[in-house]
Amino acid sequence: MNQSSKYKGNILLIDDLSDNLELFSELLLLGYNVRSITVSKIKSKTLRIKNQDVILLNINNPEINYYQICDSIKNYKHLTNIPIIFIVSLYDVFDKLKAFEVGITDYITRPFNMAEVVSKLETQLTIKRERYSLEEEVKKRKQIEEILNHSRALLLSILNSSLDGVAALQSVRHPKTKEIKDFRCLVVNPIFAKLFNRSQSDIIGKLGFKNLIAQINIDFFDDFVKVVESGESLQTDFYHPLGETSWLQFVAVKLEDGFALTIRDITPSKKFEIQLQEGNRQLQLMANLDGLTQVANRRCFNDYLEKEWKKHLQQQNPITLIMIDIDYFKLYNDFYGHQKGDDCIYRVAQGIAMIIKRPSDLVARYGGEEFVVILPNTKIEGGLMVADLIQSTISSFSIPHEKSTVNPYVTLSMGVSCLIPDGKTTSKDLISKADKALYKAKNQGRNQVINEEK
Incomplete structure (x- = not known):
């Protein structure tokens, strides 16, 4: 509502000056902001007063037509919706029905009682305050509704344009x-x-x-x-x-x-991730494979033996290692050439791999013409059986070796060791025992399998 904080309300008093001063003064004393104009000002159509809350039409002149004044007030757009209260003489001829039709809100009879005037004013001011609050609430709700509609439209647009x-x-x-x-x-x-x-x-x-x-x-x-x-x-x-x-x-x-x-x-x-995983797998495979023989390399052997050693230490199970050496390979290489030497190493490696079937077993190139086989959860007897199978398999290949002093074909010397890991031994002990057994096999004529206990 248009109302200054220090006033109860803004009152426009339209008066023919007969008792203007008394009413004007009383309203001011009661805390209302009052502006007074004459009927002639209304008729001149030059009224510029705005922000009024109630109009008091106090005319004590039988020559003035109340109804025409109301029509004149309604011609001012800024006064159209402002409540109008008539103050009329008790004995005036007053057509209430017509008065309400032309736009008055209420009326007071003269001689007026100030308490009645205030009561009528406060009623209209309260109605206007409530209407103003309601209008503001409606305005806010419309704004919120517009924001929500805009948000819904925006959200719908985002959803419909999403690639997901x-x-x-x-x-x-x-x-x-x-x-x-x-x-x-x-x-x-x-x-x-x-x-x-x-x-x-x-x-x-x-x-x-x-x-x-x-x-x-x-x-x-x-x-x-x-x-x-x-x-x-x-x-x-x-x-x-x-x-x-x-x-x-x-x-x-x-x-x-x-x-x-x-x-x-x-x-x-996902395709890139799969390609990357496959690439990493290939790199891992390449890092663990010996390029010539396509069996595990020395690095892979070392890592796998350490892992299995720890596992067997916890489980207290035996682990067997076979060390293998191609007999008189230097003489083979010198006589047949390096290309033939590489072919020989490859065929021996693949022959050993043919015998090793369990997923937990590992065949690796230990270096040069030497190979190793890790047999988890295997006793010495099992290791010796595998060594014999390897020996017979390579023998069946009948790879010529004219410079060998033990056989006209390629043969192998092997050392086998077996340990149950404990706190006093390490994987190096297992390697050392197999190496010593291999040394004995070579020292005792080659082309044979030696157990580390012999």
Whole structure:
């Protein structure tokens, strides 16, 4: 309401000057902001007074037509909605019906009682305050509604232009058990609908999300239920071929008694990740493989032996090691040449690998023409059997070796050792024992297997 903080209200007094001074003074004394004008000012159509709350029309002249004055007041746009209170003589001929039709709000009879004037004024001021508050509230609500509509339109625009599938879903619970039996899709953008080969209208506001998600993975429904019941977010990648799309990612976040779901196409990044993993695997393989023989290299042997040693120390199981050397290989290399020498080493390595079947066993090139075999959870008897098989396999290859003094074909010397790890021994002890056994085999004529205990 247009009202200065130090006044009760702004009163426009239209008076023919007969008793202006008394009424004007009384209202001022009672705390109202009063402006007084004459009827002639109204008729001249030059009135510039604004921000009035109530008009008091006090005319004590039978020659003046009240109703015409009201019509004149209504011609001023800034006064159109301001309440008008007539002050009329008790004995005036006063057509109340016509007065209300031309726009008066109330009337007071003269001689007036000031308390009645104040009461009538306060009634109109209170009504106007309430109307002003209501108008302000309506204005605020309209502003909020406009903001919300704008926000909804903006959000809808963002959702519809998103490259990700986006949906908001509401839980549908069993009336008795309160368990979630399905979800209703409240919001669905075009990408989300397309992922399921549906239109938005086919999904929005309808049940059936359980069946919809089962097209991808039936277990996902229980995962989404867990999101709602526990409040824990869910992020998972999965393979699901859809044209050029093959890898998708779900991100589900609890939203009141439901959840918001984002489905993202991660095919390019996933393919890159897979390529990177494969590249790393190949690099790891290359780092652990001997380039010539394609069996494990010395580094791989060292790492694997240490790992198995610790495991066998905890479990107190035996671990066996076989050390292998190609007999008179230097003479072979000098006579046949390095290319033939490399071929010989490769064939021997592959022959040894043919015998080693268990995933836990390892064949490695120890250096030059030497090889090692790790046999986890194997006693010395098992190691000797494997060594004999290796010996007979290489013998069956009949690789010519004219410079050998023990056989016209390539042969092997082998040393076998076995230990149950304890706090007093290390993996180096196992290697040392096998090396000593190999030395004995070579020293005692080669082409044989020696147990470290002999």
